Amino acid sequence: xxxxxxxxxxxxxxxxxxxxxxxxxxxxxxxxxxxxxxxxxxxxxxxxxxxxxxxxxxxxxxxxxxxxxxxxxxxxxxxxxxxxxxxxxxxxxxxxxxxxxxxxxxxxxxx
Numbered sequence: 252x253x254x255x256x257x258x259x260x261x262x263x264x265x266x267x268x269x270x271x272x273x274x275x276x277x278x279x280x281x282x283x284x285x286x287x288x289x290x291x292x293x294x295x296x297x298x299x300x301x302x303x304x305x306x307x308x309x310x311x312x313x314x315x316x317x318x319x320x321x322x323x324x325x326x327x328x329x330x331x332x333x334x335x336x337x338x339x340x341x342x343x344x345x346x347x348x349x350x351x352x353x354x355x356x357x358x359x360x361x362x
Contacts, residue, residue, distance in 0.1 A: 270339040274330035274346060281350050288357040298361040309360045316356055323349035
């Protein structure tokens with residue numbers, strides 16, 4: 252009688268894969284979050300006056316929206332393409348922070 256050989260444990264997912272997945276999930280959730288932030292911004296007190304009469308509109312400069320989205324896009328590419336784990340994690344943190352800044356700017360558009 253031979254003793255059965257125990258099965259080898261399943262390999263753990265690569266840590267880099269997990270960071271890449273979270274980077275893609277974060278980028279994918281930016282669109283619905285932006286829609287919800289836009290709806291929230293339109294429900295502000297000043298939104299109707301701003302849209303109807305161009306009074307009391309927010310003072311966010313337009314370039315800040317593009318800069319935060321550009322930074323998030325660059326961080327996404329770095330998170331997906333970097334070979335070192337620490338660089339991928341830093342890029343993911345930068346991406347999430349830039350996306351949160353963009354959403355904050357959208358919410359405060361009519362503030």
